[in-house]
Amino acid sequence: xxxxxxxAATLCISLCAFAQAPAASAPAAAPAALTAADVKGVEPPKxxxxxxGDPDGALTGTVSxxxxxxxxxxxxxxxxxxxxxxxxxxxxxxxxxxxxxxVMFMQAGFAIVETxxxxxxxxxxxxxxxxxxxxxxxLAYWLIGFALQMGGVGAxxxxxxxPVLNSEFTITLxxxxxxxFGQNGFFLVHNGAYDVAVMVIFLFQMxxxxxxxxxVTGSAAERWKFAAFLVSSVVLGAFIYPVFANxxxxxxxxxxxxxxxxxxxxxxxxxxxxxxxxVGGLTALVLAIIVGxxxxxxxxxxxxNAMPGHDMVxxxxxxxxxxFGWFGFNPGSTLGASGNGNLRISSVAVNTMLAGMAGTxxxxxxxxxxxxxxxxxxxxxxLLAGLVAITAPSGFVNPVASVIxxxxxxxxxxxxxxFVERVMKIDDPVGAISVHGANGIWGVIATGLFADGKSNYGxxxxxxxxxxxxxxxxxxxxxxxxxxxxSALLGVVFTAGFLANLVIEAVIxxxxxxxxxxxxxxxxEVGALCYPEFELKTR
Amino acid sequence: xxxxxxxxxxxxxxxxxxxxxxxxSTGGRMGLVLAGIAISLTGIIGIINRAYVKNAxxxx
Numbered sequence: 301x302x303x304x305x306x307x308a309a310t311l312c313i314s315l316c317a318f319a320q321a322p323a324a325s326a327p328a329a330a331p332a333a334l335t336a337a338d339v340k341g342v343e344p345p346k347x348x349x350x351x352x353g354d355p356d357g358a359l360t361g362t363v364s365x366x367x368x369x370x371x372x373x374x375x376x377x378x379x380x381x382x383x384x385x386x387x388x389x390x391x392x393x394x395x396x397x398x399x400x401x402x403v404m405f406m407q408a409g410f411a412i413v414e415t416x417x418x419x420x421x422x423x424x425x426x427x428x429x430x431x432x433x434x435x436x437x438x439l440a441y442w443l444i445g446f447a448l449q450m451g452g453v454g455a456x457x458x459x460x461x462x463p464v465l466n467s468e469f470t471i472t473l474x475x476x477x478x479x480x481f482g483q484n485g486f487f488l489v490h491n492g493a494y495d496v497a498v499m500v501i502f503l504f505q506m507x508x509x510x511x512x513x514x515x516v517t518g519s520a521a522e523r524w525k526f527a528a529f530l531v532s533s534v535v536l537g538a539f540i541y542p543v544f545a546n547x548x549x550x551x552x553x554x555x556x557x558x559x560x561x562x563x564x565x566x567x568x569x570x571x572x573x574x575x576x577x578x579v580g581g582l583t584a585l586v587l588a589i590i591v592g593x594x595x596x597x598x599x600x601x602x603x604x605n606a607m608p609g610h611d612m613v614x615x616x617x618x619x620x621x622x623x624f625g626w627f628g629f630n631p632g633s634t635l636g637a638s639g640n641g642n643l644r645i646s647s648v649a650v651n652t653m654l655a656g657m658a659g660t661x662x663x664x665x666x667x668x669x670x671x672x673x674x675x676x677x678x679x680x681x682x683l684l685a686g687l688v689a690i691t692a693p694s695g696f697v698n699p700v701a702s703v704i705x706x707x708x709x710x711x712x713x714x715x716x717x718x719f720v721e722r723v724m725k726i727d728d729p730v731g732a733i734s735v736h737g738a739n740g741i742w743g744v745i746a747t748g749l750f751a752d753g754k755s756n757y758g759x760x761x762x763x764x765x766x767x768x769x770x771x772x773x774x775x776x777x778x779x780x781x782x783x784x785x786x787s788a789l790l791g792v793v794f795t796a797g798f799l800a801n802l803v804i805e806a807v808i809x810x811x812x813x814x815x816x817x818x819x820x821x822x823x824x825e826v827g828a829l830c831y832p833e834f835e836l837k838t839r
Numbered sequence: 840x841x842x843x844x845x846x847x848x849x850x851x852x853x854x855x856x857x858x859x860x861x862x863x864s865t866g867g868r869m870g871l872v873l874a875g876i877a878i879s880l881t882g883i884i885g886i887i888n889r890a891y892v893k894n895a896x897x898x899x
Contacts, residue, residue, distance in 0.1 A: 599897065783876065787872055
């Protein structure tokens, strides 16, 4: 009986090898050809053996667990092959869903980082914005955003190749097809979107979109009207974010810059330095400009005043939660753990860790050298900056490049915070513009510099065969594609966000009144104090 | 001024976009795209933000 179990195991392993490995890497001893008789002869463990329990796990998960299509015909090779295929897709489903769950938990990290960096009198308002944006963003994305982003993405091989998301609105420009937005999948039922693979894609993409939305709440914190915040978030989640994400990830024109214009592999953004973080960071810049600085942030001569947050424990704990969630953000962006080069998830995860570490050191050392002390909140922002910067390149670079990218990110966030505050006279209480906007753009550019051409996700990327290769490894065209993506972020995402929020400013008004701001927004905006037993200062 | 700033910011993107058809050389495209990015940044930092800072709450 044991020999038959071994035969079953060999059979499965052989089929896996046939399905996934190129001929050149097959084992030296070629497996014997399978026959129907081999399959028929495999028997499940005897009932009396199973009745004794299975402490070492040798009897659980055998031929008796393989679904048989026709009970009369018994187990066939077709049954086994189908089971192998479903196992591969099941692994990828579980991987993508679980990493999506990790990304969802990043909302908690953002909430407490932002709240900790704000003053106690606005704590409930800041928490409520971060809490509300999850549901409001999801609703907007379910209704409209998902279809605009992914409605024309086509079959995703790692998730079973479901063909239902197949309608992209396109125009012809310069003699080439430019995809602008998807048209299938509204409400997750439209045109066959009620599909198990589509649900996986929706969940994973939804939590990414929500990450972009929650970035914005930080830069406008402590003076943003709650109603205006809700409307602004709906616009970002339903229209602006999905359209740019379509261009990069949904089969849109940026992704096809390689296929259409010979620019590397087109715009490449593995997990969203540009799509998620730059979109969120640039919208944060829009809001910080329109809403204006908090009362007391700048003196009459323009000199900035420090307005420290009320709880560094929240801030640093939130940074750890975000770093943990980033293991979903980046490695999960393979959309699978089995097949098509997806074992590179280990490399992606390690790159993510290393860049975060380097970002922390970069910021900590910069602050120590410049101001004489290692600033804890900037060290936390350095961690996040390194993580943001590695998000786009994480799937395409090696560990040394990851450390360099993270280190530059950590220093860049400090320089950017100083520039935003001292030169632009913009008040960004949590540093969202610098962490996500500046470092998101750095991550996009870094991909075009450091991609080493060693990754191989099924032999091609964005319809261009071969591996993504940056300027330092010989492909200047890839850097051009990345820079065009940056230009689209600045020229289209910023402009569209600004126009939308100007309309909201005219209709609702973006900023609370001075009295409410001075007293704190907890009572006037959300009706309850976060710390009712504390006596809070009014300034 | 804000409207002009938004226009300049968008024009920067258009220059980058038209680099795809104005030249086929990678170096030429890179130069045009970098110029486009610089124009967009000028629109954001030099025009739009400056217009808001001129009437900022702390100047009143």
